[in-house]
Amino acid sequence: MKAIYTIREAPPCEGNVLEGRDLSFGYGGFKVFEGVNIAVDEEQIVAIVGPSGIGKSTLLRILGGFLKPQTGVVLLFGKPVLRPTPQIMLVHQSIVTFPWMTALENVMLGLQYMRLDRKEAEEEAKRYLELVGLKGFESFYPKEMSGGMRQRVAIARALAARPSVLLMDEPFSHLDELTAENLRRELYNMLFNESTTLKGVVLVSHNLYEVVELSDVVYVLNGRPARVVDVVDIDLQRPRNLKDPAVTKYVDILYASLTKTPEGS
DSSP: OOOOBOOOSOOOOTTOSEEEEEEEEEETTEEEEEEEEEEEOTTEEEEEEOSTTSSHHHHHHHHTTSSOOSEEEEEETTEEOOSOOTTEEEEOTTOOOOTTSOHHHHHHGGGGGGTOOHHHHHHHHHHHHHHTTOTTOTTOOGGGSOHHHHHHHHHHHHHHTOOSEEEEESTTTTSOHHHHHHHHHHHHHHHSSTTOOOOEEEEEOSOHHHHHHHOSEEEEEETTTBEEEEEEEOOOOSSOOTTSHHHHHHHHHHHHHHHSOOTTO
16 A cells, blocks of 8 residues: 655646646635645546545636636646636536526536537537446436436536536535435546546546545545645545545545645645
């Protein structure tokens, strides 16, 4: 098992899919986080964990270009991200599906910027619904689907935009545990395969078992203002069994990192 190490310098951008360098953000005189460095390599799921209110979701939105950092820069394949782009898509914890649209129509929203004709858009949307396990549910409305099915629709819509990076903000928090478990089990193969354009994922979660099950690298935020206090490589083969003692060891490492007193606090 690899040890925890602390980032002290910004990681190099060469070879990274997405990178945040020296990111700081605050409201008025209150500094939320500062000096945050984060990098996502190809076919990696990178997780961000930290106490509630530490700024995880804010950091995620900065990485997507939805908010501007006070200092620092976000790079996608080495080029600055200055505004939202279809190359970086966000899946919300609130399971955003439009109730007046069918599953097919919801997914087609992700294709609008491509200006496809309707037949092409429908075929593409069907392909992504099949990818997330919803073949045959194209004409269903959100009220006719379970929470897990609606989140699959949201993931399909995000993937249909052909992004390079997917940002996931507590994507399983509104699902019952059995549904969340089934979706997590399929997620890696769902995201990274020859049918998608995806190169990297950034996941925010408070569930440490979920983080260990899904992630390749975990960034731990702590302190006021928050900083990256630890980076943990999850060196386990997939699929991962939550009953594996190695998973519990990683959870213990993350818990210890989250509960220790940060330097300078």
